[in-house]
Each structure stands twice: as structure tokens, then as C-alpha cells.
Amino acid sequence: MYHYKYDRPNNNPWQKDRAVVLQDLLKGLAVETIPEEGNKTERNKMMSQTTPKNIIMYGPPGTGKTYHTIYKSLELLDPSIDKDLLDNPDRRDEAAKLFNEYKEKNQIMFCTFHQSYSYEDFVEGYRFNPEKEGFEVKDGLFKTLCHMAHPQTSERQTTYQFDEDQVNFFKMSLGNIYKSESEQIYHYCIENNVIALGYGGAIDYSNCTEKSEIEEKFRAKYSNDTPFNIDAIERFKNWMRNDDIVIISSGNKKAKAIGRINGGYYYNPNTEIRYKHFRPVEWLYTDTELPVNAILKGKRFSQQSIYMFYREDINVESLRNLLTDDSDNNKKTPHYVLIIDEINRGNISKIFGELITLIEPDKRLGSKNELTVTLPYSGDIFGIPSNLHILGTMNTADRSISLLDTALRRRFEFIEMMPDYSLLPTDTDGVNIRQMLKALNERIEYLFDRDHVIGHALFLSEEKIENYLKVMQSKVIPLLQEYFYDNWEQIELVLGGSGSKGDEDVFLWKEEIDSKKLFGKNVHGNNPLKYSLNPFPSKNALLNVYENYQADEE
Structure with missing residues (x-):
């Protein structure tokens, strides 16, 4: 229960009693606290007990927050993952490799919030398009990932368990979007x-099995036209085979349909559209908005009307997630993770908006209280x-959890990460x-406070x-x-003391400034102190830090 200034019972803490108030706050937020030391397995076990939708891992600098995002991401993506992979530091390289595989499939995306990060970067906003010589709405990182996790489509027509070694992948444009x-x-x-x-x-190429035959027919009627006509027909008629996959682009950053070719070329000049060359397809997706990185690895669609993708450019696993059903091969709905580093450094209200x-x-798509909004730029x-x-x-150390936007606090579950002393040598x-x-x-x-302690990760170097x-x-x-x-007086207390100039066994040197030597007279009565850093401290400087420290019994 929270206590406000007009209804505090006797003996309840005032807001200045930060530690007590913080504990009260954390209880209300159902915060998990990672043990500061002790059994590593227990530490990770506590981290993996639940799989909530929204998590913030918080703590002082150097406590392994970013380091542990790899393990937490893997657990969120696959709750049945081998727990030893998450607990065993000797398998870090294996975990990092799996993490990168998920990134390549676009199931993990990463961004860092900062003071200039905005709604337009995160959700959507206007950006200049030199091709159109004007501004257009561009999807931000979060909207893109949401579309990949749940393609915005009127209907997925059917599923297709394809063999990437047996099929080719093509891109086509059905008309000029402009x-x-x-x-x-x-x-x-x-x-x-x-x-x-x-x-x-207006030529029927049904009997042309070679590119030379296509060229001969075309040149007989259109001698001065562009040679791409010949290449396009060759790709469309002779390269495409049954069961190949064709992606229908919408500009160079989105796909609007995906089809499976299931018939040969035919010519039909009597249709309501001016195009005359056709192939039957089975539509897998229609009226969709799939981001290009759901299909390609680090590339965009070319403006060419028809071409075949290089196999190594296809994001096979991402495409498979889109085209196969949850029941195919006992496959589960894929999960996606957005990692936001330094989430407290951005203007949360501005970035997330509505x-x-x-x-x-409970407001997510398919949930009990599902909600949708109309986005301000696109109207989607x-x-x-x-x-x-x-x-x-x-x-x-940048910003206390108690200063976070209330709307953000109550929508996230928090995992506190404090220094793990058990990882350091004795x-x-x-x-x-x-x-x-x-x-x-x-x-x-x-x-000072516990938010500014120093993490163990700073000392995890070679011993x-x-x-x-x-x-x-x-x-x-x-x-x-x-x-x-x-x-410097408080810094001196933290470091366990100081010494005179030239003392190698301390980190700080302290000396009195003789104002009489500077000004010919005593200026302030007591001479002020001057601190400087020892550039070449010895091993004893480390020992002196804790020489007079009495640790609590464990």
C-alpha cells in the first residue's frame, strides 16, 4: 500500500526514508530481486521463473544487465530451452551463437533509447523519399517488429511447408505503385x-523454350524496344517453376502478397487489365504489410519488375514462420523480443505515445481486453x-526506479540486478x-545510496x-x-583513506596548501586541502581499501 501526505498513519515512513519507501514500492510492483551473491544456479532460476510480456532489468552500472539480456531473450523465445545453457558460463559462446541466429531471423531486435529518440523513430513518422520527391510515412522499429510477429493481413489464405533447397524465390511488382x-x-x-x-x-511466347526464341519473336515486332522485355519474359516463363515462391512487393521496404506458383505460362490479351502474360498461383498471403527484413537478410527489394533472389539473401526461418501453420511439424507460434537498452534515458511518454x-x-491482440488504436501518421x-x-x-545510477514514469512502471515487471560478489576472486x-x-x-x-554501487562486471577481467x-x-x-x-573528502572515505604525495600504497594523495606561500599571508585561516590521484599505485593500494573494513558475517 502506498502512503500519501494526507493519510499517513503514525509511524509510517515519510518520503525521505527512501529505502523503506522503495521496498514498499517494489512489493507493489511485484519486483523480483536477483541475489547479490551465492549460488549462480539459484540466481538464474529466479530470473526464469516467469515469462512476462514486459520486463525491465535494472540496477547499478556493471551488474550484467546487458550481458544477461542474451539469456533472458533466449528464455522468452523458448521457455523449454535447456536451462544449463542459461546457467553454465562455460556455454556462453553457445548461447551467444543461438542469440545471433534468432537475430538473423528477426526474432530479436535491439535499440537504445536516448534523449533524441522519438515516436517517429520507434512507431512511425514522415520521412523524405527521393524517389517520390516528397515525404511518406515510414514504419519505425517497434511497428516493424509488431508486423513481423503478427502480419497485418486480411487473411492468410493457406500454409506452405516448403523445402528451401528445392524451390526458388522471386520478386515481382504487380503494377507501378506510383x-x-x-x-x-x-x-x-x-x-x-x-x-x-x-x-x-502483345506476343504469345507459349512455344518459346529458349531465350533466343523469345528474343527472335520480340525483335521481329519491337526491334528498338528495351532488352529487359526479353529478360523479363525469360524469367517469368522459363525460370519460374511450379512450387516456387513469388513475393509481390509494395515499394522497396514492404511485401503486400506472397504466392506459390502452381501452373505454367499462358498468354491472354482479352482481360480487363493491360497485362497479357500470366501464370497461375496459390496465394499464401494477400493484402498484407510485411517488412522486407521478414523476407530478406539486410537488403531491400529492387525496383526491377521481376527477378530471382539469391538463395543466401533469403531469411528462410523468418519466411518459414510466416508460411507454416502452428500445427505444421508440431511447430509453436514464434516469439519475438525487442531489447531496449537504457530504457530510462528516453522520454517514455513521447516515444511510446498511445x-x-x-x-x-491483457490489451494485446487476441487477449481478453484486446485494444487497437488508429495511428496518427498512417491512419493504420x-x-x-x-x-x-x-x-x-x-x-x-542515471535515474532511480522511483523516478520512472508511473505509466511505465505499472506495465512492466522489474528484475533488480545487484553486484554478484561470488563471481570475484578472494x-x-x-x-x-x-x-x-x-x-x-x-x-x-x-x-550516497544503493542505486550507485559499483557492479562486479568491472572486475571480471584477467585475474x-x-x-x-x-x-x-x-x-x-x-x-x-x-x-x-x-x-574528495567523501571519495577518500570510500577508498579507505589517502596518503601524502609520493606514497605508492594509496590511490589518493592529500596535502595542505600553504596560502602564505601563495599570497604572502594566510587567506582563510585553516589551509585548504588539495587532492590528487596517484598515477602509479601499488598492490597495497587495493589492500588499503578494505584494511579497516569489517564485513558482516555471512
């Missing part, structure tokens, strides 16, 4: 279960599919790195004293300077 007749041609083809080609002229409501699990009716997970990471050339980091963090928590000294000099001390706004 001309008014385009829709007429497209709808004629959909209604009549055909694909049509506008090149080749979609902040739709990300709730849009909903968020249930098989899409949002996985965010958040650095609490004896590296006589230095207990685990004890040293504990001492640093307990002092930071006492002087050498030289490496740990470098981490302290180049990462830890600069963080302390930022945390304490160059309040």
Missing part, C-alpha cells in the same frame, strides 16, 4: 489467382501482438577483490593485480568523482 492502375492490376491478380507481367508486348496502453498483456489500425516481448535495461596475489568491492559498495550506499589497479584508476575513481561531485 500509378493509379496499380491497384486494379493487383486486385485482378488476387481475385483470379494469377501473377501478371506487363513486359513482353501505445503505452497497448503493451499491457494497429495493435500489439501477444507473442512480442519487450525487454528493457536500466541503469539506476585471493589474487594476496588481494581479496571480493572483499574490496564489498567495502567500496557498503561505503557508497552509506554515503592480475595490474588489471585491477587499472580498473580502479580508469573506471571506479572517475565514477566516484561523478557520484560525489568531486567531494
